[in-house]
Amino acid sequence: MVFLCLFFALLGLGLGYTARYLKVQGDPLADKIDALLPQTQCGQCNFPGCRPYAEAVAGGVADINQCPPGGEDTITALAQLLGVTAKPLNADFGKTSVPAVAFIIEQDCIGCLKCIPPCPVDAILGASKQMHTVIAAECTGCELCLAPCPVDCIVMQPLENKPSQWLWSVSYE
Ligand code: SF4
Ligand code: SF4
Numbered sequence: 001m002v003f004l005c006l007f008f009a010l011l012g013l014g015l016g017y018t019a020r021y022l023k024v025q026g027d028p029l030a031d032k033i034d035a036l037l038p039q040t041q042c043g044q045c046n047f048p049g050c051r052p053y054a055e056a057v058a059g060g061v062a063d064i065n066q067c068p069p070g071g072e073d074t075i076t077a078l079a080q081l082l083g084v085t086a087k088p089l090n091a092d093f094g095k096t097s098v099p100a101v102a103f104i105i106e107q108d109c110i111g112c113l114k115c116i117p118p119c120p121v122d123a124i125l126g127a128s129k130q131m132h133t134v135i136a137a138e139c140t141g142c143e144l145c146l147a148p149c150p151v152d153c154i155v156m157q158p159l160e161n162k163p164s165q166w167l168w169s170v171s172y173e
């Protein structure tokens with residue numbers, strides 16, 4: 001028993017030192033790039049989210065003009081950060097649209113759950129065969145939930161035209 005306690009104590013100490021001294025460092029440049037991205041997590045840049053795109057730009061394998069949600073503002077900010085010349089948004093990746101959030105037309109929702117897995121930020125609430133709804137405060141406007149809906153009851157609404165459904169808010173305090 002004493003031997004076991006000693007063993008686990010030494011193991012804990014070893015793991016602690018390993019975590020302290022062999023800590024994997026992040027990429028500071030990717031961090032700065034990521035901080036300038038809109039965090040829509042839409043994948044339009046051909047990467048599975050803003051962080052992978054930031055790492056690709058930092059690594060020189062993606063260009064600064066592949067983020068449609070960020071548009072010209074993001075391109076300008078990235079160009080300044082990286083000390084390169086700004087360039088127009090590459091239309092191959094899409095075009096910049098008005099900031100919007102998803103809205104579920106509740107009376108049409110059949111509760112199929114198909115919109116939930118694609119949402120990168122878990123902004124959709126619902127259960128099987130029950131009405132679903134979007135937590136507007138969490139929605140990034142990525143539109144990834146639109147195509148999977150079999151009854152087309154998810155629509156995008158400009159941020160300035162929030163319907164009354166969105167007036168309730170979630171508090172985490
Ligand atoms: S296109 Fe822009 S907002 Fe969308 S995932 Fe890529 S970096 Fe993020
Ligand atoms: S609710 Fe739809 S539009 Fe909003 S973040 Fe989720 S998948 Fe994207």
Ligand code: SF4
Pocket residue numbers: 104108109110111112113114115116126132148149150151152153154
């Ligand atoms: S995919 Fe459409 S019908 Fe299915 S739960 Fe989501 S909103 Fe409702």
